[in-house]
Amino acid sequence: MYLPAGIYHETYAASHAWWQTNFVRAKMALLVALVATLPLYASLYVVSVANITLYTILSALGVQLLIGYCGQITLGHAAFIAVGAYATAMGVLFWGLPYPVAMAVGCLLAGLWSALFGLPSARIKGFYMIMTTMAAQFITVDFIITKYVSRVGGREHYFSLPPGTITIGGWPVDSEVKVYYLASALTLLSLAGMANLLRTRVGRAWIAIRDNDIAAEALGVNVVYYKLLAFFAAGVLGGVAGAVWIPSLFFVSPEHFQLSWSVWLVGVVLIGGLGSLHGVVFGAIFVTVIPELLKFAVIPLSGVYPALTERFLYVKEAAFGLAIILFLLYEPRGLAYRWQQVKNYFNLWPFAY
Amino acid sequence: MEITPELTLPKLLLLTARHYGDRKVAMREKEFGVWRPITWRQYLEEVRVLALGFSALGLGRGDKVALIGHNRPEGLWAEMAVLAVGGVAVWLYQDCLLDEVQYIVDHSDARFLVGEGQEEADKALAIKPRCPKLERIVWDDPKGMRGYDDPCLVSLAEVRRLGRELDARDLEAFERMVAQGHGDDVALLFYTSGTTAQPKGALLTHRNMLKMGQSMLAVDPCGETDDFVSFLPFAWIGEQMMSISCGLMAGFTLNFPEDPETVQRDIREIAPQVLFSPPRIYEQMVRTVQVKVLDAPRLKRAAHNWALKVAGRVADLTFAKQDVPLLLRLGYRLANLVVLRKLRDHLGLSRTRHVYTGGAALGPDHLRFFHTIGVNLKQIYGQTEIAGISVLHRDGDVRYDTVGLPIPETEVRIAPDGEILSRSPCVFTGYYKAPEETARTIRDGWLHSGDIGFIDDQGHLVVFDRRKDVMTLADGSRFAPQYLETRLKFSPYIKDAWILGDRREAVTAVICIDAGVVGKWAEDNHIPYTSYAELSQKPEVQALVRDAVMHVNKGLPPAARIQRFANLHKEFDADDEELTRTRKLRRAFLEERYQDIVQGLYSGAREIHLETTVTYEDGRTSRTKHTLRVVEAA
Numbered sequence: 001m002y003l004p005a006g007i008y009h010e011t012y013a014a015s016h017a018w019w020q021t022n023f024v025r026a027k028m029a030l031l032v033a034l035v036a037t038l039p040l041y042a043s044l045y046v047v048s049v050a051n052i053t054l055y056t057i058l059s060a061l062g063v064q065l066l067i068g069y070c071g072q073i074t075l076g077h078a079a080f081i082a083v084g085a086y087a088t089a090m091g092v093l094f095w096g097l098p099y100p101v102a103m104a105v106g107c108l109l110a111g112l113w114s115a116l117f118g119l120p121s122a123r124i125k126g127f128y129m130i131m132t133t134m135a136a137q138f139i140t141v142d143f144i145i146t147k148y149v150s151r152v153g154g155r156e157h158y159f160s161l162p163p164g165t166i167t168i169g170g171w172p173v174d175s176e177v178k179v180y181y182l183a184s185a186l187t188l189l190s191l192a193g194m195a196n197l198l199r200t201r202v203g204r205a206w207i208a209i210r211d212n213d214i215a216a217e218a219l220g221v222n223v224v225y226y227k228l229l230a231f232f233a234a235g236v237l238g239g240v241a242g243a244v245w246i247p248s249l250f251f252v253s254p255e256h257f258q259l260s261w262s263v264w265l266v267g268v269v270l271i272g273g274l275g276s277l278h279g280v281v282f283g284a285i286f287v288t289v290i291p292e293l294l295k296f297a298v299i300p301l302s303g304v305y306p307a308l309t310e311r312f313l314y315v316k317e318a319a320f321g322l323a324i325i326l327f328l329l330y331e332p333r334g335l336a337y338r339w340q341q342v343k344n345y346f347n348l349w350p351f352a353y
Numbered sequence: 354m355e356i357t358p359e360l361t362l363p364k365l366l367l368l369t370a371r372h373y374g375d376r377k378v379a380m381r382e383k384e385f386g387v388w389r390p391i392t393w394r395q396y397l398e399e400v401r402v403l404a405l406g407f408s409a410l411g412l413g414r415g416d417k418v419a420l421i422g423h424n425r426p427e428g429l430w431a432e433m434a435v436l437a438v439g440g441v442a443v444w445l446y447q448d449c450l451l452d453e454v455q456y457i458v459d460h461s462d463a464r465f466l467v468g469e470g471q472e473e474a475d476k477a478l479a480i481k482p483r484c485p486k487l488e489r490i491v492w493d494d495p496k497g498m499r500g501y502d503d504p505c506l507v508s509l510a511e512v513r514r515l516g517r518e519l520d521a522r523d524l525e526a527f528e529r530m531v532a533q534g535h536g537d538d539v540a541l542l543f544y545t546s547g548t549t550a551q552p553k554g555a556l557l558t559h560r561n562m563l564k565m566g567q568s569m570l571a572v573d574p575c576g577e578t579d580d581f582v583s584f585l586p587f588a589w590i591g592e593q594m595m596s597i598s599c600g601l602m603a604g605f606t607l608n609f610p611e612d613p614e615t616v617q618r619d620i621r622e623i624a625p626q627v628l629f630s631p632p633r634i635y636e637q638m639v640r641t642v643q644v645k646v647l648d649a650p651r652l653k654r655a656a657h658n659w660a661l662k663v664a665g666r667v668a669d670l671t672f673a674k675q676d677v678p679l680l681l682r683l684g685y686r687l688a689n690l691v692v693l694r695k696l697r698d699h700l701g702l703s704r705t706r707h708v709y710t711g712g713a714a715l716g717p718d719h720l721r722f723f724h725t726i727g728v729n730l731k732q733i734y735g736q737t738e739i740a741g742i743s744v745l746h747r748d749g750d751v752r753y754d755t756v757g758l759p760i761p762e763t764e765v766r767i768a769p770d771g772e773i774l775s776r777s778p779c780v781f782t783g784y785y786k787a788p789e790e791t792a793r794t795i796r797d798g799w800l801h802s803g804d805i806g807f808i809d810d811q812g813h814l815v816v817f818d819r820r821k822d823v824m825t826l827a828d829g830s831r832f833a834p835q836y837l838e839t840r841l842k843f844s845p846y847i848k849d850a851w852i853l854g855d856r857r858e859a860v861t862a863v864i865c866i867d868a869g870v871v872g873k874w875a876e877d878n879h880i881p882y883t884s885y886a887e888l889s890q891k892p893e894v895q896a897l898v899r900d901a902v903m904h905v906n907k908g909l910p911p912a913a914r915i916q917r918f919a920n921l922h923k924e925f926d927a928d929d930e931e932l933t934r935t936r937k938l939r940r941a942f943l944e945e946r947y948q949d950i951v952q953g954l955y956s957g958a959r960e961i962h963l964e965t966t967v968t969y970e971d972g973r974t975s976r977t978k979h980t981l982r983v984v985e986a987a
Contacts, residue, residue: 005703006624010381010390349695350657351645 002347039177047176054183056284058241060268062234068275070230071210075262076133079140082257084110084239089159089252099166107239114235115228122224137259146254158253166247179248273334282335361534361559363437365601370397382426383611401527403434406516414439417461421445422469424583427493431467443542444588446934455480457544462486470494536560543737554785555737564778565740566598568760573707575603579626582608584616590741621701631712643845660692668724693726702728709733712935716839717753732756740779744814755813773806774799824855828912844901845870849925861954862918886922895984902986916987922979929968
């Protein structure tokens with residue numbers, strides 16, 4: 001970590017503090033202020049884009065934990081988000097639980113469910129792990145949720161959550177702005193929690209397993225235990241994402257949690273940068289904001305080429321696909337690495353090293 | 354504060370430590386990545402038990418104790434403990450060869466030797482049979498010491514235990530011991546790294562040390578909140594000046610680096626307010642900047658060069674005491690914001706108030722560089738014999754070619770033959786066991802420095818060079834070789850230079866290239882080489898050095914221009930006795946050792962063949978043959 005001259009510490013606690021310079025403290029205060037005041041001056045459209053970004057961050061956080069920090073490839077994360085979302089919704093709708101309690105139950109269930117599907121990781125790695133996590137996707141969403149859970153209460157394929165259903169201590173979460181505050185608070189909390197978790201014995205064990213599981217085991221890390229713990233933690237984070245998402249959906253349906261979303265999340269992590277929390281945020285912003293910007297690029301062009309509007313979705317998606325390919329070609333270590341490079345450029349100024 | 358005749362360094366420690374107690378950190382040592390703090394009370398406590406321990410082992414008033422070790426709190430505690438007992442501390446350079454250690458330990462009549470660990474214990478055991486007066490060898494770091502069972506070995510932990518025992522029996526013992534001290538007692542015995550003969554031992558009293566600190570602080574006050582990094586050998590008077598004299602008087606915090614290898618990084622971490630080093634540290638800093646800028650991408654390099662150009666003009670105008678035009682001042686503000694601030698930060702000089710250089714000559718180009726980047730670098734002039742300092746630059750009155758004005762209570766005058774004489778309460782009491790030398794050096798209370806210089810119209814002292822080194826050029830004028838040498842060393846490619854030309858028809862030079870910088874340059878330019886010796890004789894490298902020499906020649910009177918030079922096949926090394934431990938050239942020795950080169954440079958030969966003896970760090974020697982090419986620079 002780069003520090004300016006004159007920062008020194010007499011204790012380990014001080015030397016491990018997150019924010020050691022006033023510059024960083026000011027930067028962080030500015031970020032919090034920006035997040036807190038965004039709805040005051042931004043349009044509802046911007047807030048809704050921000051909500052999708054926050055949801056993507058929360059969703060991708062678990063994927064980052066598994067792939068980027070524990071080395072367990074997962075293609076079934078949407079299933080655990082679904083468990084969180086469904087458990088929370090059912091808690092509120094059928095059992096009359098307050099939303100925060102229902103959320104806690106949902107997270108716990110999602111975590112346990114994830115740990116259950118993490119069991120095969122005790123024996124298998126790599127491509128085989130992809131297959132088993134995909135199995136989690138199909139078993140959970142396409143089979144259990146679609147066939148059985150969705151039919152609970154005879155509401156056909158989705159649970160409807162009309163505005164006002166979800167309240168926190170009497171405060172109804174019934175608008176995009178309120179969802180925004182809820183989501184941003186939980187995102188900051190989850191990011192801070194993850195950042196700290198990664199510095200503990202647990203986090204270091206995960207990183208050891210990612211780097212070399214045999215060496216980790218030789219060092220005395222209980223590989224199976226920590227892998228399952230990683231799946232559990234990732235499931236809990238998925239549960240948070242699911243629970244946060246339902247107030248802005250007003251209904252829950254299996255269509256929200258398809259395999260495509262699981263794959264998308266892996267894409268977010270790859271674009272952002274594996275093994276970096278910054279990467280999760282950057283990746284989520286990239287995949288959410290760039291398509292929106294492309295939309296603005298396409299709409300004016302449609303006057304000249306009307307065909308664009310008719311096939312609008314495909315052009316946008318194609319351009320986005322191209323962007324991802326270019327990204328992986330020229331920025332294979334992700335946006336977080338580029339961010340680091342930019343910081344280095346200025347930190348080392350006027351030298352190169 | 355008033356310095357009474359009775360005041361000693363340990364008495365001052367008692368006062369200071371009682372004043373601050375646990376409220377203030379006296380020193381920090383970087384250990385396992387954090388700066389472990391030691392308060393004044395703990396400092397005093399350590400000194401107390403060690404002092405009592407030493408006295409329990411039989412150390413008495415006036416006894417000499419030799420100390421070897423890196424800069425660590427334990428070293429300072431041991432030194433303070435010796436002074437508290439009433440003994441005399443003799444510091445040795447960590448990298449001294451066995452013969453030097455033996456000479457100093459034997460000559461100083463040291464009864465104890467305090468070493469850091471196994472390496473020092475080995476040295477001490479090796480010389481012990483030839484140093485009959487040496488009784489005890491104290492070691493601190495237990496690493497590797499398990500198998501040693503020589504009865505004269507004592508661990509520092511054992512000394513502490515003995516001290517605690519004595520302390521428990523007699524609560525006032527330490528205070529009584531300290532109270533016996535008198536300001537005129539000898540405190541430190543410094544073996545000056547003689548540029549000619551065997552080292553001489555200069556005796557400095559408590560009063561010398563205290564007065565020096567007082568005068569120095571009167572010019573540049575330091576506060577108790579300041580940080581100082583102690584990384585230079587304790588055997589150097591400058592380090593004692595800061596760590597002991599000024600440290601006790603100003604109460605600033607001493608910081609000890611983790612390792613000799615991490616010094617640069619640790620200095621940057623602390624970002625000290627006060628820094629005092631010999632020129633080599635600053636030369637290294639300048640080289641670092643120069644080399645890193647050469648490797649920087651174009652935009653960064655352009656920004657750096659622009660900023661240094663603007664700031665350099667401002668520095669020149671400020672030195673000439675002229676007004677800086679508004680536009681230039683604005684440019685300087687921008688340069689400071691964009692580049693200079695960052696440069697200071699990289700060098701760890703972002704908080705410095707006073708930065709001193711002393712112990713040898715620093716080139717005017719180096720001094721100008723630091724003032725350009727906004728670092729208040731000042732020259733200190735003095736000898737060990739006058740407790741290290743007699744003349745110092747004042748803030749806002751720094752000039753490239755002078756060393757400044759005398760400090761309070763110090764008189765400086767020039768003898769009719771040009772020798773610099775000084776007189777102050779800090780002048781030493783004499784050389785140990787060398788009354789004739791003492792009589793030669795102190796005459797009528799004036800310290801004869803052996804340096805030639807003059808006092809300019811504004812009272813600044815200008816130091817020319819050592820009297821025996823001043824050259825008489827072909828046109829009869831006198832010239833200081835160190836001026837040429839320091840100018841040459843501003844080139845990042847030149848690490849050391851040795852100028853010849855006294856009473857000869859032309860000035861010539863022997864140059865040591867900087868292995869790191871030139872090596873990297875050769876790599877970048879696809880010039881293959883296998884060794885320093887080969888690299889130094891590459892025609893491309895010689896052309897590179899030739900450019901640097903020509904650049905220096907441009908600003909010189911014709912008679913002083915360097916006509917020819919040869920790149921030496923090795924760097925000068927203190928282990929080969931080519932340099933003193935403070936990196937001063939030992940010219941007489943060099944002339945003798947490299948007489949083939951001297952002859953070659955003046956015989957008109959194109960090549961010089963020589964055979965030399967190389968001394969390795971462990972004392973082994975071997976003979977090698979080399980061919981050096983003579984390069985014409987004019």
